């Protein structure tokens with residue numbers, strides 16, 4: 001089966017196609033969904049900051065209208081990206097995740113970070129260019145490690161004060177310059193719970209457009225140390241038996257996948273597949 005959503009750099013001077021609109025309130029939705037006839041959408045009283053040609057959905061060209069303010073056309077409403085991640089068509093979520101990252105990046109790179117001059121979108125390439133100093137800026141992706149620390153039939157899960165009450169998840173954190181993925185993983189686990197790990201195994205990755213993370217997921221075995229939760233960052237961290245797990249993160253997250261996969265392997269059940 002061919003992919004329903006594929007990215008492309010489309011020329012915004014061309015007519016036709018479909019469009020999504022994004023404001024600080026999320027994506028514009030109507031009864032038929034998030035994809036609108038582009039020409040119709042551009043005739044609505046929207047405060048458009050920029051337009052990007054972002055790809056194809058079911059073979060149709062798709063454009064993003066990045067808005068300055070959330071003026072709402074009749075019979076429409078706004079829905080945040082997280083809601084699309086949690087429910088509905090995963091391919092629509094992938095498209096909107098890409099749109100959000102491109103919209104945010106272009107909005108934040110209208111001026112050159114080196115000389116302060118205005119930047120222009122490069123034709124046919126996903127890049128912003130400064131004519132004054134020749135700097136090119138490409139979409140930013142922030143690699144983050146996420147790890148399920150295991151000890152036989154137990155897994156180490158933690159709560160951030162930002163989580164929904166009762167929910168525990170895997171440990172995660174952003175890579176710093178100079179680190180390998182494994183260095184970052186060991187540092188984050190040490191910072192957040194003060195334990196050491198061994199036998200680090202790469203499981204898989206997930207684009208996490210909140211706002212621009214690339215999650216690299218691992219399993220790692222516990223080696224040594226007592227859990228000491230990091231002040232302010234970690235509200236609580238505990239070992240949980242795989243038969244007595246607390247409330248867990250959303251089904252489509254790699255955090256949940258790392259947990260479900262480990263439980264399946266320990267229990268001899270069929271392995272879950274990470275949505276892609």
Ligand SMILES: NC(=O)C1=CN([C@@H]2O[C@H](COP(=O)(O)OP(=O)(O)OC[C@H]3O[C@@H](n4cnc5c(N)ncnc54)[C@H](O)[C@@H]3O)[C@@H](O)[C@H]2O)C=CC1
Pocket residue numbers: 142144146169171172173174175188206208210211213215249253254255256
């Ligand atoms: N898809 C999934 O299943 C999950 C995804 N995540 C994501 O992983 C990422 C990292 O997790 P956290 O525990 O929040 O990270 P973390 O443990 O590194 O701490 C977050 C702190 O890092 C700093 N920070 C923010 N952006 C940064 C960047 N680009 N580079 C370096 N430092 C930065 C800020 O001070 C922020 O408060 C987040 O984007 C989070 O949403 C976290 C858990 C599950």
Ligand SMILES: [Mg+2]
Pocket residue numbers: 171172173192
């Ligand atoms: Mg963290």
Ligand SMILES: [Zn+2]
Pocket residue numbers: 112113114115116117130131132133134135
């Ligand atoms: Zn410049």
